[in-house]
Amino acid sequence: MSQTFTKAMARNIFYGGTVFFLLLFLVLTFDTTRALPARDNRAALTPTVAHGKAVWEKNNCIGCHTLLGEGAYFAPELGNVYKRYGSKEAIIGFIKSRPVEGIPGRRSMPQFNLSDKDLDAVAEFLKYVSEINAAKWPPNIQG
Amino acid sequence: MQYKSQAVAKPYFIAAIGLFVGQILFGLILGLQYVWGDFMFPEIPFNVARMVHTNLLIVWLLFGFMGAAYYLVPEESERELYAPWLAHAMFWIFLVAGALTILGYLMVPYAKLAEMTHNELLPTMGREFLEQPTITKLGIVVVALAFLFNVGMTVLKGRKTVVTLVLLLGLAGLAVLFLFSFYNPDNVVKDKYYWWWVVHLWVEGVWELILGSILAFVLIKTTGVDREVIEKWLYVIIAMTLITGIIGTGHHYYWIGTPEYWQWWGSIFSALEPIPFFMMTVFAFNMVNRRRRNHPNKAAVLWALGTAVMAFLGAGVWGFLHTLSPVNYYTHGTQITAAHGHMAFYGAYVMINLTMISYAMPMLRGRTAANSERSQVLEMWSFWLMTVSIVFITLFLTGAGILQVWLQRFSENPQGFMVVQEKIALFYWLREIAGVVFLIGLGTYVASFFVGAKEPEALPEGAAASA
């Protein structure tokens, strides 16, 4: 780089640019926070859903599945599983019926031995997530 | 080695390499589970192996960064480390806490671990990459603070250089952003929004500062190019990093319930994120071409150049591939993501650590500048084995990802996830084979520390072997 562009100028661009874009990011975050109530389905955020999220986290479901496209890519997307399965009962039935020893030769989901309360809560949580406005993602029901 | 206290870096580097081996072994388990579904089931389910794989990665990279700082800061500051004993103590605390956490993952069901560590008091577990029990997270904060205090005091009391300043900014940012891992609201959208403040703002923000400063340090040392020139480059690179990378976070806000204007902000700014990586490549080659001397540690120079190229490919090119929102709509959360994740992490953060270790370890082991010729040749073999196999891992995953997107999301009759996974199994087998080559490369790397250890040091190219 030429002599007319000095180290001090480079340093000033660094500090100035960083501060400016950090502030812009905070402004956008502020605006996002204001816009969220209309999109994030918070009306459905009952204590059951909160408990369902805790069950989801406590069993590390994200270690195999994606949720709204984030997580692991080993097992199906669950952000829209409520819509794919059509009911909470179908979701609960699936989780409950996982064989302890897995399915020979196939990717297997563990048997978590969840209580009825936990099962209902996690299904309710998945229903809540499926109703978040995710800008028409995923592209189709397969996730 | 100019200062005695630089020696504290050595255990950090050794631990880093050891954990790296563990990371790769679990990667191979994961890769096998992809095609042999119930391999090790139910003893080690996929999610457990994955946590071990990714957490070992993060922990060993952190060990490497800390080792790098302990080596580099005294030399730059021209004084001994403020408190070597503290660095030693933190080493053991971090190692034991890390080992206990990994053992916890492997020995008890995750839900049990959450109960044992009272996750309900401050629930932070069960989120990707942030699976550690809350108590471990608190431990990480303590270690990070002690570490920052130690290097910070050293810098304050000594010579201040741009390299140490940028390194400190990066490390402080790393610690501050990690605090967002303690924020876990019930609202999934908010949870995800701030989760990225740790993950994205780390790898596409403050970690790039750490990367840039370590690279600058190694280039100053190995090329002898004027510090002024290198520091100017460093400022420009990290300026571009943060100017593009902060708003670039928006490329994760397309489909998680956040407003749709993020599709514009995220696409435009993240499309510019390859620029700093490209500049890093130009910078590294420029400095090596303008070198004032031939450094005898050719392996370290190779690693430095390799870092610049592979970081650009993995983060810049493979990142750009899926960062525009109309593309990301289809690729989001597929094997394309995994392909990019592997090459970016390897190219940028694995390689910069191996660069620093390659540069510093000979001195830490009592050499004056470099390992023996034989040891370096082996190390360069490991460079090529690992780098070429990560390229193939990336290509196979990209192939898998393209087919996955096509069959599951794009074609006329979208098929179910599991159906598609079976159809693309061939690519997963190929990835696993490339993974085995990676492990061989890593074995070669470890061997290079022992082979030729008793032979005389390599001489710089062109130096007469008259001595």
Ligand code: HEM
């Ligand atoms: C022997 C080579 C390796 C194999 C077979 C392997 C395999 C895997 C597999 C199967 C996953 C899980 C993907 C999923 O969620 O479905 C994964 C995740 C991951 N691995 Fe590896 N891995 C290897 C080496 C590496 C290396 C060298 C790095 C770092 C440089 C790395 C970093 C990661 C990261 C960051 C993730 C999380 C990716 C994401 O969330 O997108 N792996 N790996």
Ligand code: HEM
């Ligand atoms: C060294 C720097 C980088 C590293 C280590 C890195 C690593 C990763 C990892 C591990 C993920 C997966 C996260 C998850 O599990 O959900 C990811 C996602 C992503 N990265 Fe990077 N990345 C880097 C730089 C970049 C750059 C420069 C770009 C853009 C040009 C980019 C674009 C993306 C995008 C768009 C995603 C989201 C993929 C999806 O929608 O599934 N990355 N990155």
Ligand SMILES: [Fe+2]
């Ligand atoms: Fe990102």
